Amino acid sequence: SNERIFDPVTAAALGITGHEQIVVMVHCGSRGFGHQVASDYLKVFEKSMRRYGITVKDQQLACAPFRSPEGQEYFSAMNCAANTAFANRQVITHQIREAFATVFGRSAEALGMELVYDVAHNIAKVERYAEGELVVHRKGATRAFGPGSPELPEIFRQTGQPVICGGSMETGSYLLVGTDQAVRDTFGSTMHGSGRTMSRAQAKRTVRGEQLQQQLKKRGILVKAVSMSGLAEEAGLAYKNISEVVESVDRAGITKKVAELRPIGNIKG
Template identity: 50%
Template sequence: MVLLQEIKKINDYEWEIPQSYRNDMRVAVRLFVTRRLLEDALGDRSLEQAINATTLPGVMQPVVVMPDMHQGYGFPIGGVAATRLTDGVVSPGAIGYDINCGVRLLGSRIELGAVEPVLSNLADALNRHCPSGVGVAGEYHLKDAELAQVCRIGARWALKKGLATEEDLLRTEEAGCLDGADPSRVSSQTKKRGLNQLGTLGAGNHFIEVDVVDRLYDDQAAQAMGLQEGMLTLQIHCGSRGFGHQICTDYVQELQSAVHRYGIKLPDRELVCAPLDSPEGKDYLAAMRSAANYAFCNRQLLAHAARLAFEEALAGVINNWQLHQVYDIAHNMGKTETHIVDGKKVKVCVHRKGATRAFGPGSPELPEAYRSIGQPVLVPGSMGTASWVLAGTAESMARSWGSSCHGAGRVMSRSQAKREIRGDRLRNELEANGIHIRAGSLPGLAEEAPRAYKDVDEVVETVHAAGIARKVARLRPVIVIKG
């Protein structure tokens, strides 16, 4: 158990667990937290998991942890670890089961006041058009060859079907398609799970939310993103569904023996890994990229369904019910990136698990519209609380592997939330606060209650003050759809 006095304070928003803390650490852990958030983190095993992550072969200095950190399995949620391409490893557990879980934000010119009387209709329409819940299939029943195409071309598959615009893809991380996906590296079991789940939200902490832009902090960036105070936005939070879960399951199992073959010693079997240039490592990367592309396509199809819902509920009420893409970003992903380390360009595999890429201004990976302001960073809150739009900074490139936080971060266990919070009461409370809720499961709603999470505003203030992202806009929820 790590003690507060063993953690070195760099400044009010940055702390470090030195490499000397444990013999098997290869690098230090850098924590972007306030003292209060750090004390929260000491209540679970997230710091121990971050220390374990520093034992991965080829890991570069430092392993970074975000203020929304909490205990996961193997690798902490909110963790970022970069491994050298030359002698480093890839670890499926450090990316997570929900490969390319992420958030999409769409903006609009719809004033809240103009549609307030029909928000309930809009919530019903979204609930109808966007399949959600445990075991719910979507309307896309793919053949094997179509699934392979989704794996290879990601969101572009939706564009070919007329279910996306070029602008949607342009404003998606990697334009909605990672190179190097190879569906032949995916098991037949996995493929079966992928055939009927495209275009579905799933359950758990995944959601669709309509928010109103509550306050702007950076007019120039907000203008580039098409965000205006008082206007509606839509967030979609989900990932690669059972397809991605099965890929991670398969490879975590398969790599149990690979670590012995490569003589890799790890403190936790969930961190199993393989050298990036090994056959096992390459196979996992090809499969993981297939799931990432599946997830990009999944969020695109949900965005299309949401647009249909907006049209159904708002046509005849207002003239312009269109939704434009602001950005789509992953927060569980392994990416090959080039970073500057000690003045030299180094190619690394950046593992982000519950952390968002946050590239700064001037990054060539960003679309033209965002190149001068930095990459939009989407930080969803916990149903009933604010969400945030941030922008990446030059500091994030220098200090956090171009990364920032991804959400509020849990602080209460699911079992405690279920014991202490009643789903029906919570729904009534949220409705009384003007938030329209559509939830497939009341116990599931209780588990995701706002007080089960940290204060998202404090999380955002921390990354802003630390300089690894800057505030652009605060969003307030008016509709929440949960599976």
Template identity: 50%
Template sequence: MDLNRLKQIDACSWSVPLHSGEKRAPVILYGSQSLLASMDDKVLEQITNVACLPGLVGSAMTMPDAHWGYGFPIGGVAAFDPEQGGIISAGGVGFDISCGIRCLRTNLDLQHIAPHLEKLADALFRAIPAGVGEEGKLKLTPAQLNDVLTGGAQWAVQHGYGHADELEFVEEHGRMTGAVPGYVSEVAKKRQRGEMGTLGSGNHYLELQVVEKIFDAAAARDFGLHQGQVLISIHCGSRGLGHQIGTDYLLSLAKAAGRLGIHLPDRELACAPINSPEGQEYIGAMNAAVNVALANRQILAHLTREVFDKILPQASLETLFDVSHNTCKLEKHQVDGKERLLYVHRKGATRAFGPGHPALPARYRTAGQPVIIGGSMGTGSYVLAGTLESENRAFSSASHGAGRAMSRTQALKRWQGKELIRELASKGILIRTQSMRGAAEEAPGAYKDVDEVAAATEQAGLAKRVAFLRPKACIKG
């Protein structure tokens, strides 16, 4: 990205100067100088286009891990007021609706799993269906799927997948209200009936990790973390159903924009007013996909516990937190000293409520919401805590991962899957995957430096670092 086109506000925030006659909201990009310099100019173009959409409140923003996406950049955040003609855009949510991370903390340390690591990796790979179009053992009838679309993780718990007490630590207590199964196409539903409890492909993973470094001892205690502890991160979303909903509604939202005379600076930003029929239909379908994702991660957490019960029966796996990073949610936010109800698009960005927020479990209200920045396989991930400052800076949003530094096509030209897996094994990191091509596409070198992303996220005031997690085994599609 050409930094000459930006105005630096402080070490980790930048604005885009408004030119004479230009009609748009402000644009803020968060990140260090080196992170922004490494971004494609398309990121700047996309977030500037977002700033032109009707009803936007405050600034259109990108997180430190931002990269080019469809419509919104990945790492894009924007809030809209439904009472001021604010819009909702499928390109501002993403195709993998409610993709997110369920992080489990265990009562085990590295010394407990080290002798069993190979066995655990193999057993998890057998138990967790992963890969493009991969289906699991759970086959739902149309009526059962409709129940999932409205019930989310609560449905999963009611059907024997996990325990009700862990729902306190899941976004929306495991169930998103406002889901309307009737707004989900039969094609989307058909794609999902065999995909519950599956991981998917691409950058989705199940990873065994070890807490290598503590940055904030007080927050780590609140989160139940200590050095040497084993954690498990499950990264996945709403699978085929969410992708189909995104595809279906791009057309209807584009037609609505044309019908209502909404100027689209980019056709990928197809949108409709939140209060329009088309907008309400997309929201109903999107919320249904959120419930699918929450149920999916709940089921995967249960399958993971079953594997540990067989190999390490003394293991206890508790949900640290589960939060999505591809959503548009109705939330209360302070704007110019007044509380307003806004629809906050977060595409490749994680909600990051600060200390004291009433939506947080009592256990976390002193430290703030757990925020997970997932790294690429072989590098590492971070647990952070939301800050009060993030409310004013980014509608309580933070980075969601390392963010791609190169395309999958570019990665395939540089890495071979088998060679990469051997290299990581030599470093003590086991990879189990259905696809050597997929492994090459997800090479650690294809992503930004997760350490720099986490540091910039903290320096920008979006979330503070609590712990660094080193991967030991990674299951991928």
């Protein structure tokens, strides 16, 4: 639900209207399909790098020239995975709307359940900058184009590109918008989440799921988990403080804060 609104005008333009409003965030991609695409093309690139005289220190950075046959094949396959992810989120959104309609006895349209924004963030995009046409790879980052950008649909050219920034299950999440400065300074890119301070394996070694469950209960957060080790992976201490990270990109001018969202329910799986 809405916790704080920093920019009422932009928030209203994006459909965020008040503190009693319920907002649903969906975070998922193409799952196994996208992973398979990456695994298959890492093998293809490992072989082709020798032909193109490319060396890398880590085989997970295997690559090919963008305009090569292998590069174009991968770019098409990656876009197929992105389309699968969009369809995946669309199906989940439909199921959420159906669930709300069932519980409240009114249609999703009557409840005003409109989409704010949907974006693919772990992806390579062909974009034009002062330096020329570039392939911009974003991983754990997301696009943040400013107002008036020709890359944006008309509806977002007044506000700047919406930036959805998810926190951990213990913290809030944020809605931001991109800026012209982001285009100049970071190739139109900003944070997508707070980022981890430790790996999943390290989190499991640091905290026990049962212990975390009890700590959360004392704070009024009730957790039902099939796997206690899976719960430990998502411990708040495994993530940076999202408010501090959001504040830093806001001060840097590459995104502007619009609203802070407080979790009232979280489903992972």
